[in-house]
Amino acid sequence: MAARFIIHCNVPQWGSDKCEDQLEKTVKNCLSAAEDKKLKSVAFPSLPAGRNGFPKQMAAQLILKAISNHFVSSTSSSLKNIYFVLFDSESIGIYLQEMAKLDAK
Template structure:
């Protein structure tokens, strides 16, 4: 499924965020210390380490809503953009912090001449953000930000499970 926002293609796929070889950049649902963890961070660092951890170490710690960029060693992509999403119910205001993740990641992509970027569903795993609300925030933020983009032409959302894909699909159909 795909839609177009301001001449930027936005696509949904089911798959593994660490296996998006046709995207210039992938987004890591990072922890504050930018180290290996579970879920998305585990998948990306599992392929990129130990070199990826060496690149992220001097950039840590980051705060909820922030994003940083590194090269993507051992991955088929040029860059990894690391975002720390909010922990639902703890980091306030969580909706603004989550929106900042997508906004800041796209800003870094634009600044670095990235044409294609793949996002996971940020903050929806161990950080507990309700999937539907997180999807609405992600798509609203991306739609607004695409009006400012000239380099980024393609945005992919990579959902690991069929249930997550189907929920995102139902939200995206509202656009």
Template sequence: MPSPTSPSSWRDAPIFGRIRLYQGDITRLDTEAIVNAANTSLLGGGGVDGAIHRAGGPAILEACRQIRARQGGCPPGEAVLTPGGRLPARYVIHTVGPVWQGGHKQEPELLARCYRNSLALAEEKQLESVAFPGISTGIYGYPKAEAAAIAVREARTFLAEHAFPATVVFVVFDEEARRFYEQALQT
């Protein structure tokens, strides 16, 4: 739910180049794609993953089952694309972030790959807009400030080299996460 100071639309959110920062519910955004912080099974779960599957309906789950049949799930750092089902977004990009284990088990690189691979799918489909939640910052325990810095760095690097997506929206749930993204975006 947006805070009292949040804009009513991601299009009205604060702009940092081709990046916007929006506080609210990612399942309600009408970007061309939203990113799901999925688990390796792709069959739904808790947090953002569960919310996206519930809001998007059975079409997303069916598409995920087809991907599982082809490739056996989605390993950490990788990304796959499905239709958006009943979501306002046309597509869902599912990516599996790392579980935080202190930062010494390739977690930063795996998280960076989540953003790069998700953005590469958006670029391949020539999507105008894609929205990201804080990947791995929920039950996977990735520190929010470090995750925000990686997200912003990877988005900026990718956008500097590619025309698509035209806009990246970072969607935060609470004020703490908003502050971390604002800090990363202002450096």
């Protein structure tokens, strides 16, 4: 996937103080940076579920919650597509399950 910009972020370590809030804030900041650049799409790898030790389900829930909150609170957005870079079928299943929960609300 070609990228015009790469937004670097510091992902919290699972079990660190306020790691869940920090992860949501990290995603929020990435989305804000993308909006500032008027980007139309952004891709999120499931970074916290790798070396940072977040349980995959928890990482998906927090990332999707932050993205959902961003669009609920935004009156207009340049972002039209959000991509998730996932490397195993378990993660894909988890993200699909968590997105279905958001759709049901």
